[in-house]
Amino acid sequence: MANVLEIQGLSKNYGSVTALQNLSLQVPQGSIYGLLGPNGSGKTTTLGIVLDVLKASAGTFQWFGQPYTGTVKRSIGAILETPNFYPYLSAYKNLQIAADIKKAPHSDIPQVLEMTGLAARQNSPFRTFSLGMKQRLALASALLGNPEVLVLDEPTNGLDPQGIADVRNLIRNIAAQGKTIILASHLLDEVEKVCTHVAVLQKGILKAEGNVSNILAQQDQVLITVPQPEKALSLLQNLPFVESIKTEREWLQLVLKNGYSSTDINKTLFENGIVASQIMVRKKSLESQFLEIVNK
Numbered sequence: 287m288a289n290v291l292e293i294q295g296l297s298k299n300y301g302s303v304t305a306l307q308n309l310s311l312q313v314p315q316g317s318i319y320g321l322l323g324p325n326g327s328g329k330t331t332t333l334g335i336v337l338d339v340l341k342a343s344a345g346t347f348q349w350f351g352q353p354y355t356g357t358v359k360r361s362i363g364a365i366l367e368t369p370n371f372y373p374y375l376s377a378y379k380n381l382q383i384a385a386d387i388k389k390a391p392h393s394d395i396p397q398v399l400e401m402t403g404l405a406a407r408q409n410s411p412f413r414t415f416s417l418g419m420k421q422r423l424a425l426a427s428a429l430l431g432n433p434e435v436l437v438l439d440e441p442t443n444g445l446d447p448q449g450i451a452d453v454r455n456l457i458r459n460i461a462a463q464g465k466t467i468i469l470a471s472h473l474l475d476e477v478e479k480v481c482t483h484v485a486v487l488q489k490g491i492l493k494a495e496g497n498v499s500n501i502l503a504q505q506d507q508v509l510i511t512v513p514q515p516e517k518a519l520s521l522l523q524n525l526p527f528v529e530s531i532k533t534e535r536e537w538l539q540l541v542l543k544n545g546y547s548s549t550d551i552n553k554t555l556f557e558n559g560i561v562a563s564q565i566m567v568r569k570k571s572l573e574s575q576f577l578e579i580v581n582k
């Protein structure tokens with residue numbers, strides 16, 4: 287898969303504050319790529335640099351293998367801050383103005399209104415919109431000119447649960463049309479639910495990068511009790527799919543490699559003449575996985 291964006295060794299200092307340190311990453315075409323990190327971890331700074339709003343202190347980046355100029359710029363739609371729409375003008379009029387600024391054809395407007403679910407409200411003044419509708423209008427505006435890539439900074443910030451669900455669905459629908467989406471978020475569950483790829487940032491340093499399913503993999507803990515714990519322990523600790531094992535009172539606690547489950551443990555024990563008296567699976571929370579990644 288080709289990369290839409292490649293970043294090499296990007297750093298940014300604001301005076302004595304190091305906002306980004308030697309960041310390198312690749313965004314594959316067609317991915318929904320999440321930049322995940324707590325407040326102040328350098329997400330907005332990264333997006334600002336690759337959109338040419340901020341100047342890097344060091345490092346380079348390429349969009350489609352090229353610098354961020356003319357044609358490349360036109361193939362990227364971005365929302366870095368809440369755009370300023372005119373409160374008394376309708377959604378349609380606001381999009382006309384946005385299209386003129388972007389030199390996008392007005393014929394795009396009905397399609398982006400349809401896509402963002404605003405067609406029925408296209409003649410309503412912007413000031414009458416809910417926050418969720420305002421954010422969808424911002425997405426509609428970013429979609430004018432039919433860009434190949436959308437860059438979004440915290441797209442669900444401040445929205446209520448319905449607004450969050452609408453915007454997340456919309457992002458998935460846009461990606462399903464083959465567009466690449468890069469989004470910054472401090473919300474673990476957002477990245478887990480929406481993104482295909484993730485880069486985890488902390489204090490400007492990349493802590494992990496890759497497929498969401500690998501990075502935020504649900505590594506559950508399997509807990510078992512057996513009548514002969516020593517025999518079970520020596521058997522289980524030599525299994526190739528057991529990542530770690532420890533004992534806590536009568537329980538053996540195991541973490542398994544991806545793709546394996548408690549069934550595999552039960553089967554192995556049984557085949558070796560050990561009948562487990564109890565088997566329990568404890569889900570590891572996303573938060574604890576995230577803390578493990580950033581504390582590594």
Ligand SMILES: Nc1ncnc2c1ncn2[C@@H]1O[C@H](COP(=O)(O)OP(=O)(O)OP(=O)(O)O)[C@@H](O)[C@H]1O
Nearest residue numbers: 300303305323324325326327328329330331332472
């Ligand atoms: N203009 C600036 N002047 C000084 N320091 C800045 C400036 N902009 C950002 N920073 C600092 O750089 C670091 C990274 O900030 P950045 O906004 O990129 O993080 P973020 O992950 O996007 O966080 P948030 O979600 O809060 O926006 C923070 O320590 C921040 O205080």
